[in-house]
Amino acid sequence: MLSIYNTLSRKKEEFIPLEAGKVKMYVCGPTVYDLFHIGNARSFINSDFIRKYLEYLGYEVTFVMNLTDIDDKIIKKGLKENTSAQLVAKTYTDEFFKDITTLGIKPATIYPRATEHIEDIIALIQSLVDNGTAYQSGNDVFYDISKFSTYGKLSGKNIDDLMEGARVEVNEAKKSPLDFALWKGAKEGEPFWESPWGKGRPGWHIECSAMSCKHLGKTFDIHAGGSDLIFPHHENEIAQSEASTGQKFVNYWLHFGFLNIDNEKMSKSLGNFFTARDILAKYSKETVRFFFAQTHYAAPLNFTSEGLDSSKRGLQKVQNLYERLLDLQQSAVSGGTQPDFNLAGYYQSVEEALNDDFNSPRALAVVFDFVRDANRILNETTNPAKEFVNEIMSFVQKIVIGIFGIVQLEKSNAADPTLENDLIELLISVRTQAKASKNFQMSDLIRDELKKLGIILQDSKEKTTYKKQE
RNA sequence: GGCGGUGUAGCCAAGUGGUCAAAGGCGAAGGACUGCAAAUCCUUUACUCACCGGUUCGAAUCCGGUCAUCGCCUCCA
Numbered sequence: 001m002l003s004i005y006n007t008l009s010r011k012k013e014e015f016i017p018l019e020a021g022k023v024k025m026y027v028c029g030p031t032v033y034d035l036f037h038i039g040n041a042r043s044f045i046n047s048d049f050i051r052k053y054l055e056y057l058g059y060e061v062t063f064v065m066n067l068t069d070i071d072d073k074i075i076k077k078g079l080k081e082n083t084s085a086q087l088v089a090k091t092y093t094d095e096f097f098k099d100i101t102t103l104g105i106k107p108a109t110i111y112p113r114a115t116e117h118i119e120d121i122i123a124l125i126q127s128l129v130d131n132g133t134a135y136q137s138g139n140d141v142f143y144d145i146s147k148f149s150t151y152g153k154l155s156g157k158n159i160d161d162l163m164e165g166a167r168v169e170v171n172e173a174k175k176s177p178l179d180f181a182l183w184k185g186a187k188e189g190e191p192f193w194e195s196p197w198g199k200g201r202p203g204w205h206i207e208c209s210a211m212s213c214k215h216l217g218k219t220f221d222i223h224a225g226g227s228d229l230i231f232p233h234h235e236n237e238i239a240q241s242e243a244s245t246g247q248k249f250v251n252y253w254l255h256f257g258f259l260n261i262d263n264e265k266m267s268k269s270l271g272n273f274f275t276a277r278d279i280l281a282k283y284s285k286e287t288v289r290f291f292f293a294q295t296h297y298a299a300p301l302n303f304t305s306e307g308l309d310s311s312k313r314g315l316q317k318v319q320n321l322y323e324r325l326l327d328l329q330q331s332a333v334s335g336g337t338q339p340d341f342n343l344a345g346y347y348q349s350v351e352e353a354l355n356d357d358f359n360s361p362r363a364l365a366v367v368f369d370f371v372r373d374a375n376r377i378l379n380e381t382t383n384p385a386k387e388f389v390n391e392i393m394s395f396v397q398k399i400v401i402g403i404f405g406i407v408q409l410e411k412s413n414a415a416d417p418t419l420e421n422d423l424i425e426l427l428i429s430v431r432t433q434a435k436a437s438k439n440f441q442m443s444d445l446i447r448d449e450l451k452k453l454g455i456i457l458q459d460s461k462e463k464t465t466y467k468k469q470e
Numbered sequence: 471g472g473c474g475g476u477g478u479a480g481c482c483a484a485g486u487g488g489u490c491a492a493a494g495g496c497g498a499a500g501g502a503c504u505g506c507a508a509a510u511c512c513u514u515u516a517c518u519c520a521c522c523g524g525u526u527c528g529a530a531u532c533c534g535g536u537c538a539u540c541g542c543c544u545c546c547a
Contacts, residue, residue: 010474028547036547043547073545155542161472162543204545226547227475233546257475258541265541294483294495300476300540307482310496317495320509353484361484365494375510379503440505447507458508465509 002057002355004222005298007230007253008154012357015252017221022060024220025051026212026250028229029065029111031204032092033073034275036099038303039259039266041276043226045289046256046297048105050224052403053354064215065108066208067093069115070201075190085191089115099276104285104405110215114207118193121202121210124244125182125195133243137173139185139198143205145178148239154253155231180236182206205236209244212237218245227255227298257300266303279308286319287312290406293360315406321371322396322407323467324378328389336385339377343391346370350399360404367400424455428464431457 002015017023027047030036036044047065054061068074069089078085093113100107114121125141128134133147145151145159152158162178181203186192192199202210212220218241225234234253241249258265261272279288291311295301346366353362374392378384401407427446434442447457454469 030547031545040547046547071545156473157543158472228542228546230474231542232544256547258547260540263540290495291482296484298475299483302482302540304482306496310482313497314495317510324509359484361494365484368494372511376512379511435505438505444506451508456508459504460509461504467509 003357004252004254005357006251007255008250010156013252015221017059018219018251021058022062023054023222024062024064024216025054025222025224026064026066026208026216026220027108027223028208028225028233029067030092030096031068031071031073032089032096033071033077034092035095036276037266038261038274038276038279039226041099041103041279041288042259042292042301043224043256044100044105045103045292047224048103049289049293049360049403049405050254050297050358052106052405053358056398056403061109062216063106063108064110064112064212066211067096067111067113068204068207069093069113070191071114071204079189099280102280102285103276104289112211112215114202114211117207117211117214118202120214121206122183122193122195124210124213124240125202125206127244128182128240131243133239134182135175136197139200140173140181141183141197142174142179143182143236143239144175145180145239146176148243150242151239152235154235154238157231157235180205180232182240205233206240208233209237209240209249213241213245218247218249220250222252222254223250224254224256227258230255255298257296257298259301259303261303263302274303283308283312284408286406286408287315289404290315290364293364293404293406296361297358318367318371318400319407321374322400324375325389325393325396327465328378328384329386329393332384332386332389334386336383336388337381338385338388339381341373341377341388341392343395346395347399354403363399364404367404370395424450424466428457428466432464 003012004015005012025047027043030040047063051061051063070085074088075085078088081088125134128143129136129141132144134141134143152162159178163176182205183195183197183200184203185198185200190201192201212223223234223237230253238249260266261274264270264272266273283291287308291308292301294311346369349366349369350363353359353366356362378392381388396407401409427450431443431446434440434446450457450466455466456469457464457466
């Protein structure tokens, strides 16, 4: 039984999808005005991991991630770079997909763009105007939060507190400082679409309500996003959608913890701002994914290079087992020894952990137990059956690769007969001869010099293998 | 000021009433294997869970208080 911590109820709840066997899930995607940063990457990776686990459980997941491709920041960037908002959005949408691919994230079922849903957005705003929840003021349309009695139910805020805390706003167009824009009238030189309220563009909050409804329906199962989006963004989405449809908007609200850098909020002014691309230049996607998975998705996470280095070293153990299994799949034969190994127990423990609100750190502890035990049994088994090796490998495939994505599939010593690899093999055979004649000075020299070139030799009883360092 | 998160070994991080003298990773120490390494395996590394008080037969886990820290309340994953 899967349970999920629901921000709305502030409790873990048993997950029951609207439709048996299917999950409709929406995650707030990026505003495409720049490369996404490592904090974004955490949310994207965690939503990917959750989606993959749901699929592992057998659910058919409709996974929607929106792209905000029209927004103040995009317009501003266009002006600054003397280009169009449209081109800025196009550029960073392309870059977004590149980074998503680099991170090993499975593509969403659909990536709806705000600019491709203007009609839906206008229709939604119109319904709110028609039922009196929204009002036009000049060329803008605002949501009247006084008309939505449960406003604040997600974030636990009440309107009076918000009013007290509200910064003094000089916008006299709004009835209340807390009202927010659904439609923004176009100013000179800004991109616009025609609407019943004149030329303009959608506000940020409304697009998620419109696009989630269009692609997932009036009510859907899971809505996820960064914890900073709880208020006002998700609060506003509920207000918009529920006021329009009269139905519950989302059953499970799931929020990702924030990522700090060296205990400080990441910001460009502090000089501790890292794009996902910056990090991926130094660390593999597997290391980054593993680093994130070692902390529960909802907990705050402090991002340090020490932490990443530690993850990188820890992950090597898993990678080594994977490569050991690859070799064994080549050499093992049917009819070998079939040792006792309680594989089902590891699957069960992983599922128990992940069923408990996607507890990835606990699941990874099981993975490490599995790695240790698998190594031990392989050490003890002289001639393991091919079937056994395949069973062990399938755990790695389904859990470690399928859900977490933390194994590099390419072996570090690619088997291609390149000149380089041939030369390494040659040196290894020279060294083997040297060892046979107890010329250890020579054999150590070869090993040390190869190490300097990033090639690590490992002797086993039968043969010497090598791997290349990253 | 309002709301929320976090505080567990040198570092990271699970655990939310007994099976906890607290998982897992990194680091460290010792051992097996090895010509020596590497890889792998074995052993050790928190009598203690920010602090104080309370509830309970029993608390890291519940309650009250204190302190520290991060975030949201304005665009933000």
